[in-house]
Amino acid sequence: MIQTSGLTRHFTVKKQTVKAVRGLDLQVEEGELVALLGPNGAGKSTTLRMLTTLIPPTSGTAAVAGYDVVVQQREVRRVIGYIGQGNGAAHSQRGRDELVSQGRAYGMSVRESRARAAELIASLDLAAVADRPVSSLSGGQKRRLDIAMGLIHAPRLLFLDEPSTGLDPQNRANLQEHILKLRAEHGTTIVLTTHYLDEADAMAERVIVIDHGTVIADDTPARLKAEHAGDLITLGFASASDAARAAARLDALAGAAVTAAGATVEVRVAGGSRLVPGIIRDLDAAGIAVESTAVNRPTLDDVFLNLTGRSLREGAVGNSGTDTVTAEEVAA
Ligand SMILES: Nc1ncnc2c1ncn2[C@@H]1O[C@H](COP(=O)(O)OP(=O)(O)OP(=O)(O)O)[C@@H](O)[C@H]1O
Ligand SMILES: [Mg+2]
Structure with a gap:
């Protein structure tokens, strides 16, 4: 459904080159649900804007449903839906009418457009506001209308x-x-970007982690977690000195990263839950009593931290981009 090769996009801002996307090779099969995950400025929106024909690549190629995004823009646009980042409508039309006009613009009949609009209004919980002017809706309500x-x-x-x-x-x-x-009923292929790791984890069968315009990981959430982040064991002790002694012993554990803070010790290690009984026995034999234990499974957040040394959450702020395409972008 999507195939890119060396997809690259540079922007020139005040004679400086911003390398937003650097040689992406992506492949998405029909029916897949893929999440692009990355911090602010990673190049996620720029990638989607190239795939949706809004801006041309600087170099490299991309095909969507077999159509080239540069030379077959019209064909590409016919098969895709695109909900940009924060492209809220702000006019005096009513939401329901906007939806019907949009359906008509895609060649649907009035009856079909109305039926589909009603279905989307119900499922996106817009019934109470669909007949008000769009300009009067809250940010979240507008977002749901965008999606409809x-x-x-x-x-x-x-x-x-x-x-x-x-x-x-x-x-x-x-x-x-x-x-x-939507996906279950129509087999729709879906590519979404998100900062919400739990969302990527819950929805996507494949997560493509992007940082600085390149793919740094591409796998199922389960495999990413298994490969890039161990379980986190948290051990509680009666005193900081017990914790320090325990940390010194645990340092010998193969493949484990150990940190002590106050009366607790954290151990990051693969297959942590299986190791806990042995750890407790070993510390007990050394005269150090473990007062509490907890094992946390890794999250995609841990994966990102492991891959980049940075937390994804630090950069997780809301809608920063817009989807206005400037003349110089098109020309670039
Ligand atoms: N029109 C533009 N002109 C100049 N630079 C741009 C333009 N659009 C994007 N960039 C730059 O390209 C880089 C990638 O931006 P992009 O919007 O693709 O990131 P993103 O991953 O979508 O980030 P966010 O999570 O904040 O939405 C950033 O450094 C950004 O400043
Ligand atoms: Mg973006």
Whole structure:
């Protein structure tokens, strides 16, 4: 469904070159649900904007549903839906009318457009506001309307740039459910970007981690976690001196990263839960009593930290980009 080779995009800002995307090789099969995960400025939106024909690549190639994104833009646009990052409509039209016009623009009949609009209004929880002017909606309500707009023609391939940013937990859950349902019913291929690691984990069968415009990992969430982050064992002791002695002993454990803070010791190690009984016995034999234990399974956050040395959350702020395409971008 998507195939890119050496996909690259540079921007020139005040004579400085920003290498937003650097030689991406991506492959997405029909029916897959893939999450692009990365911090602010990683190049996620720029990648989606090239794949949706909004901006041309500086070099490299990309094909969507077999069509070249540069020379077959019209064909590409026909098969895709795109919900940009923070492209909220702000006019006096009513949401429902916007949806129907959008359906008509995709060649659907009035009846079909109305039926589809009603279905999306219900499933995205927009019933109470769909007949008000769009300009009067809250940020989260507008976001849900954006998403309904992108879904109106039930596209074969849907691009969602940070679909849940700005939504409250309830609406995030509704949206995730809607996306998964769309996929189950229509076999839609979905590529989304997100800062929410739990979202990538819960929804995507493949996570592509992007940093500084390149792919740094591409795998299932389960394999990424197994490979890049061990379990975290937290041991509690009666005193800081017990903790320090325990940490010194645990340092000998193969493949483990040990840190002591106050009366607790954290051990990051693969297969942690199986090791806990042995650790407790060993410390006990050395006269150090373990007062509490907890084992936490790794998250994608840990994976990102492990891959880059940085936390994804530090950069996780909401909608920063816009989707206005400037003349110089198109020319670049
Ligand atoms: N129109 C533009 N002109 C100049 N630089 C740009 C433009 N669009 C993006 N960039 C730069 O390209 C890099 C990648 O930006 P991009 O928007 O693709 O990141 P992102 O991964 O979507 O980040 P976020 O999580 O904040 O949305 C950034 O350094 C950004 O400043
Ligand atoms: Mg972005």
